[in-house]
Amino acid sequence: MNNILELRSDSFRTLMAYFRCAIMEIETKFNVLNEEFSLQHDRNPIADIKSRLKSVESIEDKLTRKNLPVTCEAIEKNLNDVAGIRVICTFIDDVYMLADALLSQDDITLIQKKDYIENPKPNGYRSLHLIVEVPIFLAEEKRFMRVEIQLRTIAMDFWASLEHQLNYKKNITNAEMIQNELKHCAEVNAELDRRMSEIKRNIAGMQ
Amino acid sequence: MNNILELRSDSFRTLMAYFRCAIMEIETKFNVLNEEFSLQHDRNPIADIKSRLKSVESIEDKLTRKNLPVTCEAIEKNLNDVAGIRVICTFIDDVYMLADALLSQDDITLIQKKDYIENPKPNGYRSLHLIVEVPIFLAEEKRFMRVEIQLRTIAMDFWASLEHQLNYKKNITNAEMIQNELKHCAEVNAELDRRMSEIKRNIAGMQ
Amino acid sequence: MNNILELRSDSFRTLMAYFRCAIMEIETKFNVLNEEFSLQHDRNPIADIKSRLKSVESIEDKLTRKNLPVTCEAIEKNLNDVAGIRVICTFIDDVYMLADALLSQDDITLIQKKDYIENPKPNGYRSLHLIVEVPIFLAEEKRFMRVEIQLRTIAMDFWASLEHQLNYKKNITNAEMIQNELKHCAEVNAELDRRMSEIKRNIAGMQ
Amino acid sequence: MNNILELRSDSFRTLMAYFRCAIMEIETKFNVLNEEFSLQHDRNPIADIKSRLKSVESIEDKLTRKNLPVTCEAIEKNLNDVAGIRVICTFIDDVYMLADALLSQDDITLIQKKDYIENPKPNGYRSLHLIVEVPIFLAEEKRFMRVEIQLRTIAMDFWASLEHQLNYKKNITNAEMIQNELKHCAEVNAELDRRMSEIKRNIAGMQ
Numbered sequence: 001m002n003n004i005l006e007l008r009s010d011s012f013r014t015l016m017a018y019f020r021c022a023i024m025e026i027e028t029k030f031n032v033l034n035e036e037f038s039l040q041h042d043r044n045p046i047a048d049i050k051s052r053l054k055s056v057e058s059i060e061d062k063l064t065r066k067n068l069p070v071t072c073e074a075i076e077k078n079l080n081d082v083a084g085i086r087v088i089c090t091f092i093d094d095v096y097m098l099a100d101a102l103l104s105q106d107d108i109t110l111i112q113k114k115d116y117i118e119n120p121k122p123n124g125y126r127s128l129h130l131i132v133e134v135p136i137f138l139a140e141e142k143r144f145m146r147v148e149i150q151l152r153t154i155a156m157d158f159w160a161s162l163e164h165q166l167n168y169k170k171n172i173t174n175a176e177m178i179q180n181e182l183k184h185c186a187e188v189n190a191e192l193d194r195r196m197s198e199i200k201r202n203i204a205g206m207q
Numbered sequence: 208m209n210n211i212l213e214l215r216s217d218s219f220r221t222l223m224a225y226f227r228c229a230i231m232e233i234e235t236k237f238n239v240l241n242e243e244f245s246l247q248h249d250r251n252p253i254a255d256i257k258s259r260l261k262s263v264e265s266i267e268d269k270l271t272r273k274n275l276p277v278t279c280e281a282i283e284k285n286l287n288d289v290a291g292i293r294v295i296c297t298f299i300d301d302v303y304m305l306a307d308a309l310l311s312q313d314d315i316t317l318i319q320k321k322d323y324i325e326n327p328k329p330n331g332y333r334s335l336h337l338i339v340e341v342p343i344f345l346a347e348e349k350r351f352m353r354v355e356i357q358l359r360t361i362a363m364d365f366w367a368s369l370e371h372q373l374n375y376k377k378n379i380t381n382a383e384m385i386q387n388e389l390k391h392c393a394e395v396n397a398e399l400d401r402r403m404s405e406i407k408r409n410i411a412g413m414q
Numbered sequence: 415m416n417n418i419l420e421l422r423s424d425s426f427r428t429l430m431a432y433f434r435c436a437i438m439e440i441e442t443k444f445n446v447l448n449e450e451f452s453l454q455h456d457r458n459p460i461a462d463i464k465s466r467l468k469s470v471e472s473i474e475d476k477l478t479r480k481n482l483p484v485t486c487e488a489i490e491k492n493l494n495d496v497a498g499i500r501v502i503c504t505f506i507d508d509v510y511m512l513a514d515a516l517l518s519q520d521d522i523t524l525i526q527k528k529d530y531i532e533n534p535k536p537n538g539y540r541s542l543h544l545i546v547e548v549p550i551f552l553a554e555e556k557r558f559m560r561v562e563i564q565l566r567t568i569a570m571d572f573w574a575s576l577e578h579q580l581n582y583k584k585n586i587t588n589a590e591m592i593q594n595e596l597k598h599c600a601e602v603n604a605e606l607d608r609r610m611s612e613i614k615r616n617i618a619g620m621q
Numbered sequence: 622m623n624n625i626l627e628l629r630s631d632s633f634r635t636l637m638a639y640f641r642c643a644i645m646e647i648e649t650k651f652n653v654l655n656e657e658f659s660l661q662h663d664r665n666p667i668a669d670i671k672s673r674l675k676s677v678e679s680i681e682d683k684l685t686r687k688n689l690p691v692t693c694e695a696i697e698k699n700l701n702d703v704a705g706i707r708v709i710c711t712f713i714d715d716v717y718m719l720a721d722a723l724l725s726q727d728d729i730t731l732i733q734k735k736d737y738i739e740n741p742k743p744n745g746y747r748s749l750h751l752i753v754e755v756p757i758f759l760a761e762e763k764r765f766m767r768v769e770i771q772l773r774t775i776a777m778d779f780w781a782s783l784e785h786q787l788n789y790k791k792n793i794t795n796a797e798m799i800q801n802e803l804k805h806c807a808e809v810n811a812e813l814d815r816r817m818s819e820i821k822r823n824i825a826g827m828q
Contacts, residue, residue, distance in 0.1 A: 017660045021653040028649040029758055032642040036759050039638045043372065048255070090365070101760040137650055138657050139722040158297070158361050162403055165250065166410050178409050185402055188395065195392055196369055202385050203373050224453045228446040235442040236551055239435040243552050246431045308553040344443055345450050346515035457786065462669070504779070572711070572775050576817055579664065580824050592823050595816065602813055609806055610783055616799050617787050 015072050016053060019083040021136040022145035023051045026085050029108075029134075033101050037094075041204070045094035047154055050086045054079070080111065080131045081148040088157045091197045092117065095128050095151045102132070102149075109133040111146065117156075123179065124186025125160060127152040155189045222279050223260060226290040228343040229352035230258045233292050236315075236341075240308050244301075248411070252301035254361055257293045261286070287318065287338045288355040295364045298404045299324065302335050302358045309339070309356075316340040318353065324363075330386065331393025332367060334359040362396045421470050421484060429486050430467060433497040435550040436559035437465045440499050443522075443548075447515050451508075455618070459508035461568055464500045468493070494525065494545045495562040502571050505611045506531065509542050509565045516546070516563075523547040525560060531570075537593065538600025539574060541566040569603045628677050628691060636693050637674060640704040642757040643766035644672045647706050650729075650755075654722050658715075662825070666715035668775055671707045675700070701732065701752045702769040709778045712818045713738065716749050716772045723753070723770075730754040732767060738777075744800065745807025746781060748773040776810045 027049055034046040054062075059082065060070055068074045075082060089095045095117065103110050112131040120126045130149040135142045152160065163182055166175070234256055241253040261269075266289065267277055275281045282289060296302045302324065310317050319338040327333045337356040342349050359367065370389055373382070441463055448460040468476075473496065474484055482488045489496060503509045509531065517524050526545040534540045544563040549556050566574065577596055580589070648670055655667040675683075680703065681691055689695045696703060710716045716738065724731050733752040741747045751770040756763050773781070784803055787796070 014660055017656050021656055024649050024652055024656075028645050031645055032757055033760060035638050035642055035645075039635055090368070097760075104760075105758045106763065107758070136653055137726045137728075139654060139718075139725075142727065154361060154365050158403070161297070162406060162410075165407070169410060174409065178406055181402065181406055181409075185399060185406070188399055188402075192392060192395055192399065195388065195395075196365070199369060199385055199388055199392070200372070202381065202388075203369075203376060221453055224449050228449055231442050231445055231449075235438050238438055239550055240553060242431050242435055242438075246428055304553075311553075312551045313556065314551070343446055344519045344521070346447060346511075346518075349520065504782070568775060568779050572817070575711070576820060576824075579821070583824055588823065592820055595820055595823075599813060599816055599820070602809060602816075606806060606809055606813065609802065609809075610779070613783060613799055613802055613806070614786070616795065617783075617790055 009072075011072050015075065016082075018136060018138075018143060018145055019053055019147075021138075022083045022134055022147050023053070023085060025134050025136055026083075026132070026147050026149065027051060029102060029105070030085075030087055030098065033098055037097070043090070045089055045091075045098060046087060047090050048088040050088070052084050054082045054084065076146075080146050083145065083147040084150070085147060086150045086152070086157070089151060089153055091200055092153055092193050093197055093200075095153065099128055099130060099149075099151055103130070107135050109144075117152075120186065120190070123163065124183040125163065126156045126186065126190060127160065153193050155193050159186055159189050216279075218279050222282065223289075225343060225345075225350060225352055226260055226354075228345075229290045229341055229354050230260070230292060232341050232343055233290075233339075233354050233356065234258060236309060236312070237292075237294055237305065240305055244304070250297070252296055252298070252305060253294060254297050255295040257295070259291050261289045261291070283353075287353050290352065290354040291357070292354060293357045293359070293364070296358060296360055298407055299360055299400050300404055300407075302360065306335055306337060306356075306358055310337070314342055316351075324359075327393065327397070330370065331390040332370065333363045333393065333397060334367065360400050362400050366393055366396050421474060423486075425486050429489065430496075432550060432552075432557060432559055433467055433561075435552075436497045436548055436561050437467070437499060439548050439550055440497075440546075440561050440563065441465060443516060443519065444499075444501055444512065447512055451511070457504070459503055459505070459512060460501060461504050462502040464502070466498050468496045468498070490560075494560050497559065497561040498564070499561060500564045500566070500571070503565060503567055505614055506567055506607050507611055507614075509567065513542055513544060513563075513565055517544070521549055523558075531566075534600065534604070537577065538597040539577065540570045540600065540604060541574070567607050569607050573600055573603050628681060630693075632693050636696065637703075639757060639759075639764060639766055640674055640768075642759075643704045643755055643768050644674070644706060646755050646757055647704075647723075647753070647768050647770065648672060650723060650726070651706075651708055651719065654719055658718070664711070666710055666712070666719060667708060668711050669709040671709070673705050675703045675705070697767075701767050704766065704768040705771070706768060707771045707773070707778070710772060710774055712821055713774055713814050714818055714821075716774065720749055720751060720770075720772055724751070728756050730765075738773075741807065741811070744784065745804040746784065747777045747807065747811060748781070774814050776814050780807055780810050 030046060030049055034044055037045045059075060059079065062079060063070050063074055066078065068078055087095075087098060089098065102108060110130065110132055112129075114129040117126045117128055128151040130151070131146060132149060133144045133146055135144055159182075166178060166182065169175075237253060237256055241251055244252045266282060266286065269286060270277050270281055273285065275285055294302075294305060296305065309315060317337065317339055319336075321336040324333045324335055335358040337358070338353060339356060340351045340353055342351055366389075373385060373389065376382075444460060444463060448458055451459045473489060473493065476493060477484050477488055480492065482492055501509075501512060503512065516522060524544065524546055526543075528543040531540045531542055542565040544565070545560060546563060547558045547560055549558050573596075580592060580596065583589075651667060651670055655665055658666045680696060680700065683700060684691050684695055687699065689699055708716075708719060710719065723729060731751065731753055733750075735750040738747045738749055749772040751772070752767060753770060754765045754767055756765055780803075787799060787803065790796075
């Protein structure tokens with residue numbers, strides 16, 4: 001009970017502010033890479049960047065499900081997705097190019113990498129997930145914060161947003177049929193992503 | 208010659224400012240519709256809005272190609288796409304819903320409508336194009352300005368941006384092969400748009 | 415009690431969305447005027463535009479204080495400041511020029527005008543307050559919504575934000591001294607606004 | 622002549638992109654400090670951040686005036702203000718607090734500091750100017766770029782923008798009188814800044 005109260009405390013508000021700062025730092029890193037790449041290739045690899053901070057309710061739920069105390073310490077130690085950034089790329093190649101460039105930076109530490117593009121989830125979900133640690137520069141100290149980064153193409157993102165809507169519905173009359181149909185769309189999507197990338201490479205190859 | 212000079216004049220700068228204002232008015236109209244729709248359906252029909260003002264060079268080129276004098280009067284009378292807005296929708300249904308809602312407003316006059324979704328261009332291009340007249344409220348007067356609106360899905364937009372890159376390449380070694388491949392992708396894209404819309408309708412039908 | 419529940423209802427959420435739309439419409443009107451004016455005078459009359467929607471708590475408080483039922487109907491009929499816009503101008507002249515240009519538009523109805531620049535509040539507060547009605551264009555209807563507009567100079571805004579901080583403090587040891595000091599600053603501020611406007615007019619008068 | 626051509630080259634465009642990235646990095650640093658400070662003091666020390674990249678014309682002019690070759694190398698070695706950021710603070714104390722916090726960060730190198738608040742320019746101009754070096758993280762390397770930072774209060778900024786307008790006027794009929802009047806306003810402004818800071822400290826001192 002007094003655990004839950006901790007999520008209304010000053011130290012919780014401070015921690016959330018730090019996560020917001022971590023999001024800003026990672027966003028800037030991607031904006032810099034986008035700027036550099038645009039210059040070299042005359043097109044933007046990044047179509048959009050979205051970020052979100054996990055809500056107090058979701059944090060509470062997740063800690064409780066994991067049988068962890070609802071404290072700031074438990075959050076920092078155990079939750080990797082309080083700060084989340086989604087980078088929507090134009091092509092599959094851009095996803096890997098951006099991930100590699102970010103991970104090669106000397107102030108970034110990779111904590112975890114899951115490649116759901118190589119190995120899609122059973123429902124058809126594709127994306128590249130990274131968990132990294134990034135320094136934020138506060139007035140008096142440099143602090144390392146964790147951020148979850150999801151990199152995906154426009155097509156993957158569109159698919160994921162539709163799949164997400166399905167998950168929020170309760171009455172599941174013909175859910176299985178819809179799931180099958182969604183999975184089929186995921187496969188057509190993946191095929192399309194590959195063909196569009198191929199076309200892009202052919203176009204880039206021209207003088 | 209003194210025609211071209213006119214595009215550096217104060218009256219040209221004023222005209223461009225009016226077109227910028229017309230873009231703001233139309234953007235606000237779509238933002239209002241997005242707000243209203245989000246409320247009713249718990250999702251945003253508009254994924255993104257982009258706008259652009261035709262460059263001085265493009266205006267000059269177009270007038271010259273049409274054998275028209277390079278004057279402000281000629282621009283207002285003959286060019287419908289100086290102010291351009293692109294509305295990227297999540298689903299095909301959203302495209303038509305938004306277009307209908309805009310066109311039913313009593314201060315909007317439809318000048319032209321071309322439905323390249325029903326009837327794609329030979330290369331595979333799909334989008335709904337509208338040319339409308341919208342009032343802008345200046346300090347001393349109300350003025351009617353033309354704006355070109357392109358409504359399309361995320362999938363159509365991605366396809367169009369790749370096709371656009373191809374058009375800017377000069378050396379066309381295997382251009383025909385790429386064009387065929389692009390056209391094929393356009394068809395798969397259209398099929399995917401239809402299936403995703405169908406899934407969305409099935410999900411929305413659930414309680 | 416079920417009154418208060420109404421502020422969690424769908425119709426309340428809809429009403430708030432309409433107020434958000436009214437804010438967008440008024441903001442666009444000021445952006446258009448700023449664009450037009452910038453062109454004529456080579457400087458922006460508007461330094462900043464801020465907007466806010468009254469919080470559920472403040473709405474509840476205000477209705478209760480006024481002995482009104484906590485219902486959507488009561489909100490629309492009685493509260494004029496649910497949608498609020500603050501327009502920060504560079505000079506005093508800009509405040510009046512913008513207000514006049516807005517009020518002369520044929521789709522804007524003036525409900526109330528309070529000129530706290532001519533007649534500052536006893537504490538020294540200066541601003542021009544307007545309450546207007548503006549149409550918003552929904553999918554099926556045109557609806558008229560009220561918006562409170564505060565126009566002020568940069569100097570007035572800075573003063574007001576400091577005064578606002580004072581009001582939120584409870585322990586008022588030397589409050590009277592601070593209030594006197596603030597009032598004195600308000601007067602120096604007003605004098606400075608007048609002199610800076612005078613300088614601006616002298617500069618503008620040059621060729 | 623071919624010097625001037627260099628400012629249309631790819632390497633010039635790349636250099637400008639790097640300066641844009643440096644601006645992003647510094648802006649993020651100030652946004653992080655603003656976030657942290659807001660948390661501690663319940664108010665934002667930063668009212669606004671503006672940034673600009675020096676135009677090609679101004680770069681050319683400045684190099685020529687300094688008798689330097691118009692090359693990318695000369696730009697990087699000699700011009701400290703290609704990338705410029707202006708941080709508008711609410712109070713004078715915030716100016717120094719933010720400058721100190723930035724300069725204490727281990728990836729920032731101070732190149733030059735000029736305190737025109739302590740020692741205003743003869744015309745009355747006040748601001749704190751810093752030139753710093755900041756690393757930008759590119760795909761393949763970490764690069765150090767120079768940025769000019771101007772920190773000032775809202776009142777200083779307003780004054781400076783008016784003074785700037787005067788400098789762009791050619792016909793200087795009563796220029797001296799205006800300059801005297803401006804200088805007088807600068808002094809009243811400075812006095813006002815001190816008094817408002819004092820009030821803020823008194824308010825903050827309350828419980």
